[in-house]
Amino acid sequence: xIDELPYRRVGEAKRGGIVCVADHASNFVPDDVVLxxxxxxxxxxxxxxxxxxxxxDRMGRRHGIAAHIATVSRLVCDLHRTEDALAVVPTESxxxxxxxxIGANLEVRxxxxxxxxxxxxxxxxxxxxxxxIVALHSFTPKLESKVEDRPWQVALLYNQDDSxxxxxxxxxxxxxxxxxxxxxxxxxxxxxxxxxxxEAKGRKYLTLEIRQDLITTKAQQARWAGLITDVxxxxxxxxxxxx
Numbered sequence: 001x002i003d004e005l006p007y008r009r010v011g012e013a014k015r016g017g018i019v020c021v022a023d024h025a026s027n028f029v030p031d032d033v034v035l036x037x038x039x040x041x042x043x044x045x046x047x048x049x050x051x052x053x054x055x056x057d058r059m060g061r062r063h064g065i066a067a068h069i070a071t072v073s074r075l076v077c078d079l080h081r082t083e084d085a086l087a088v089v090p091t092e093s094x095x096x097x098x099x100x101x102i103g104a105n106l107e108v109r110x111x112x113x114x115x116x117x118x119x120x121x122x123x124x125x126x127x128x129x130x131x132x133i134v135a136l137h138s139f140t141p142k143l144e145s146k147v148e149d150r151p152w153q154v155a156l157l158y159n160q161d162d163s164x165x166x167x168x169x170x171x172x173x174x175x176x177x178x179x180x181x182x183x184x185x186x187x188x189x190x191x192x193x194x195x196x197x198x199e200a201k202g203r204k205y206l207t208l209e210i211r212q213d214l215i216t217t218k219a220q221q222a223r224w225a226g227l228i229t230d231v232x233x234x235x236x237x238x239x240x241x242x243x
Contacts, residue, residue, distance in 0.1 A: 004030070006079070006113040007120060010060030010067045013128040018232050020067040021121065022056040022136045023080040023193050024049035027073045035075055036100035045140035046093040047073045051215030052136045055225055063229040065134065068121050075101070077113035080137075082192050088114065118196065125197055132164060132236045133205040134228065135194050138212045139184055148184070153214060155180025157187030157207040159195055163242075164204045167235045175227065180209065204239050206232060 013019055027048035029035060041047060053069060060067035070079050074090070075098055081088040089109050091101045125133070137157075141150055154172050156165040156179070165181075172179045182188070187207055191199075198205035208228065215221050 004071065005120075006070060006072045006077075006117045008069050008071050009124075010057050010069060011065065013066035013124070013130070014064065015128055016131055017128070018065050018132045018134060018236060019125070019128060019130045020056050020059050020065050020134045020136060021193060021197075022049070022052045022067060022069045024074050024078075024137060025053040025056055025069045026071045028071055029073050029076055033076050034100045035098055037075075037096065037098060041096060042073065042075075045138075045212060046096055047075050049136070049138040050140075050212040051138050051210065051221060054218060054221040055210075055215055055228075056136050058221055058225040059134075059229060063225055065229060065232070066128075068124060070117065072113050077109045079114060079117050080190070080193050082196075083110055083114060085192070118193075121193075122197060125201070125203070131204065132232060132239065133194065133198050133203060134232050135198075135205060135207040136210075136228075137208065138210045138215060141211055141213055150184050150211070151178055152180035152183055152209075153177045153211050155183050155209040157182055157185060157191055157209060158205075159187045159191040159199055161199050161204070164206050164235050164239060167238045168206050168208075168231055171231045171234055175231075184209065204236075206235065 027042045056067040056069050059065040078088050089101050089104050091098050154177055156169050158165040169179050194205045194207050215224050
């Protein structure tokens, strides 16, 4: 519906604690937005970061890491892009044309979805002053548009500040996981939300990419929520010890 917020909050944020952000957690498309694609594509990685909604929700409800969770599909408006990025209202994704977005009114989409989401997120973070932000994403094991080896189970993305990521890479590796370092995407090109709300503000953050087949079920999400909580708490302690 037109008046619904493009985000929801789960959990009560602790001032100076750890919070979670999930930009791509939803595949929802409002009734008045016509994308012109087969409905089954909305359940794939082009529309949503599979598993992140359940993961962020569980972290907020069970692990004390309050979450700011997107409630609209990135095919409607990609909240993890800058306003001037070509893909902020994508016209194609992984080889699939999004015909309803060709010629779409960009300003209307930004005003309705992108700006309220980021304004609210910015105000929330200013109020909470977190010691660490966890940005949750997931990646498909296999792209349709190109052949690419994706062996990682979890990856850390970063732009200029890799101080928290370095600790997390080590800690996830110690759990026996195959960990990507700025893979399968580089945070130097794709880190818009944390560039804006973390690096620009001097806040520490982790941008996590988890392979989607590992967080599809509730049981998998429960396991990973516990693991991420443990790792992020240890990262926060390490960062505090360095200051």
